[in-house]
Amino acid sequence: MTMRWCALGRNADGRITAFTLDASGNSGDPISMERSELADFVRGIEEEHAPRWVWSDTTRWVPQLLANGVRITRCHDLRLSHAILLRSELVPNRGELAAAAAWDVGPEEPDPEPKATALFELESTRATAVPGDIEETLAEFARQRAALAASPRQLSLLIAAESAGAVMAAEMRAAGLPWDTVEHDRILREALGPRPPAGARTAIMAGLADEIGMALGQPGVSVDSPPKLLRALRDAGLEVQSTSQWELADIAHPVIAPLLHYKKLARLLTANGWNWIDEWVRDGRYHPVYVPGGVVTGRWASSGGGALQLPRMLRPVLRADPGWTLVSADVAQLEPRVLAAMSGDRAMAAAGAGTDLYAGLVSSGVVATRQEAKIAVLGAMYGSTTGDSGRLVPRLRRSFPAAMRLVDQAAAAGERGGVVSTWLGRSSPAPSDEWLEQQALASQPGATPRDEREARRVARDFGRFTRNFVVQGTAAEWALSWLANLRLRLDELPAAWAGQDPRAAPIAQASGPAFERRPHLAFFLHDEVIVHTPIELADQVAAAVTAAAASAGTLLFGDGPVDFPLDVRISERAEKG
DNA sequence: AAGTGTGGCGCG
DNA sequence: AAAGCGCGCCACACTT
Structure with a gap:
């Protein structure tokens, strides 16, 4: 059999x-x-x-x-x-x-x-x-x-990809991400000063807090409590509605600089400080808990340690074992490319034919600058209607009618309370009973203008959700396919080392017995992957990452005109051990 | 004391 | 610039 x-x-x-x-x-x-x-x-x-x-x-x-x-x-x-x-x-x-x-x-x-x-x-x-x-x-x-x-056949692909994701999530959790706690400690000390006693601020933060109190004329003001801080700011004559950094950033006042600095440090200390190291790093590995299918769109969620929110400033802390290196890759503008492929928008595919889709929009004359291109594209996918972003969207509608029709129709379906589906067939949740009731009430004869306004508002909210669902969800399917294909390719690699004594192969002991001599997935974040690999195989891993992206594109969209270029980097910090 | 909600901020 | 999608986590404030 x-x-x-x-x-x-x-x-x-x-x-x-x-x-x-x-x-x-x-x-x-x-x-x-x-x-x-x-x-x-x-x-x-x-x-x-x-x-x-x-x-x-x-x-x-x-x-x-x-x-x-x-x-x-x-x-x-x-x-x-x-x-x-x-x-x-x-x-x-x-x-x-x-x-x-x-x-x-x-x-x-x-x-x-x-x-x-x-x-x-x-x-x-x-x-x-x-x-x-x-x-x-x-x-x-x-x-x-x-x-x-x-x-339809594509659902079988989705089931296979989702299941592969479950295995990869378990494997990445078990293997962990190689983490240099000495470098992490160095970064923390550089920004924050020496580690404070449990629950206390660092000396640098305390100094900034004093500066803030002086500048506001309120020594000892509570910087960590947004309501109290907001009152203090307003008492000092600052006309702010919140204590958010983007609202504060443009104000000219002596309190702003130390306050923004303090907020940065407080975030670093509480989210990824020494306590975080103690809790989440063991034996030189950070073991995040990935949750496949944890987001309605099909993206992964995470649980514990904030795996999906590692701040950029801590990226140098990722370090391969001796004799190993990290191969990192991310997809350039995954979501707009996915939209171009789904909608069959040839003009949008052509704009992405280089390595930078946003630059392609500029050179084809749709917008003037790369920044405008980015704002316009994100606005189109998220349903922006106001500001610079909303103003630029109509230009995209002229240049990329097929792509815009797809997201506009997804939004219209959501506003009606309908369900939309990704390319492989993951469907969005139906609106809540409360939502439906609100829409029904607003169309009754006795409805007030306020009822109608509120109903229209939540209808548009739901339309923005379904608009983005088809793109974000299909991008997640592409990424899962990419990762699953890469995993299979990595498993073929140790054969490339034939002729060498396998006992001489480098060992990543901390990753556990299933991974100690082979390249393995170490991190995944929506459109980005990191592979931990013996140095000898790094070039082959990089080639596998690239080949896997091409395979994912073909698997989902056939031999269409949209490509998915990667930025692939081999870590330079690894040392031969 | 423990649970829930909110503001704020990190990531894509 | 701070509006428009999806998350997790922290501290604080408020409720039970």
């Missing part, structure tokens, strides 16, 4: 059952095992058959496999797939999925760090976790296969 899928589930008695299926869905005999046998079982099946593993929830299976040094190539994550298929307007037969309500749950809370133990802890502590037993796993898989069989 050709093994195409291998489903795993647990039994009531705590043992694990594996069910293998061929392409027709015929199953082999069930295989029952103790939890302690699972890692070896998966390793053996993976090497011989490389099936698509089918399981309830990747976060409950992969971390323990990785802790035992076992990686898998492909999976079908039933929880994430259920969420997509249940809501997708492209799935015609959603009734059975809707009836399986036990599968419609959000992501689990982050577990404590999985231990490298032979015993698997597959029980969830959460009451609302998805079912993990083998019968329910097989039943849900059958429902999803039926749904996919009745749906």
Whole structure:
């Protein structure tokens, strides 16, 4: 039998059952095992058959496999797939999925760090976790296969990409991002001065706070409390509505400079200061918790440590192990390129034919400066109507009618309370009952002008959401495809080192047994990826990153005119160890 | 004391 | 410039 899928589930008695299926869905005999046998079982099946593993929830299976040094190539994550298929307007037969309500749950809370133990802890502590037993796993898989069989092909791509994302998120969490705490401490000291006692300001911040109090004529004013600070500013004669930095920046007053400086330092200290290092960096690795599917558009969310908000000033802190280096890549203007590809807008594709789409808009005469191009494009995708951005959008409408029609139609659908879908078929959530009720009330005879105004306002809000949903969501699909393709290419690379004694290959011990001799994904942020790799393979990794981007473009959009150029950098800070 | 809401700011 | 999309996290202020 050709093994195409291998489903795993647990039994009531705590043992694990594996069910293998061929392409027709015929199953082999069930295989029952103790939890302690699972890692070896998966390793053996993976090497011989490389099936698509089918399981309830990747976060409950992969971390323990990785802790035992076992990686898998492909999976079908039933929880994430259920969420997509249940809501997708492209799935015609959603009734059975809707009836399986036990599968419609959000992501689990982050577990404590999985231990490298032979015993698997597959029980969830959460009451609302998805079912993990083998019968329910097989039943849900059958429902999803039926749904996919009745749906357009691209949904199968989306399910595969989402599932690959789940594996990659677990792998990146386990491997961690190589983090130089000495450099981090140096940056903190340079900006903030020596580490203060717990809960206290640094001396530099205290000095700035004194300056602020002096400048306002209110010694001891509370800088950390926006309401109090706002009152103090207004008492000092500054006509501000908030204490936001963008409102303060342009005011000429002695308090502004120390205040903005203080805000910068306070942010650094509380968000990414010494306490953050203590909490999140272990053994030279930052282990962020990625949450695939955590954003409605399909982007990943994160939980713990603010992985998606690492400030630029801390980028020098990312440092490869001795003998290793970091290959970083980001896509130039991913979202407008995705919009050009989705809409088939040939003029917009042509503007992006270089490496800089914004520069392309300038040279084709649509706008005068690169800055204007950026503002105009973002305004078009976000639904801006006022300011410079809103003023520039009509020019785009003339130059790129197909692209603008696509986002305008998505916005119109949202304003009507409708649902829109991404290129691969992820659908937006319907508006809330409250929203619908508000729209209904505003069209009743007794509605006040205020009712109508408010209803129109929230309608436009929802239209901006659906407008952006199709672009942001499709960009997330492109990025997932890119990453998944890259991962497969990276797994082919160690062969390139053949002829060398594998025992001589550099070891990244801190990344754990599954990653210590191979290039691996280390970080992902919407349109940006970082690979941690032995130096010898860095050029090949860079080539793989580029090739993967081309593959993603072809996978989603065929051989269309839109390309997705990358900025690829190999870290210079790594030293041969 | 613990939970919820808000302002502010970091990222794409 | 600070309006227009999506997030997470912190400190403070207010509620229970």
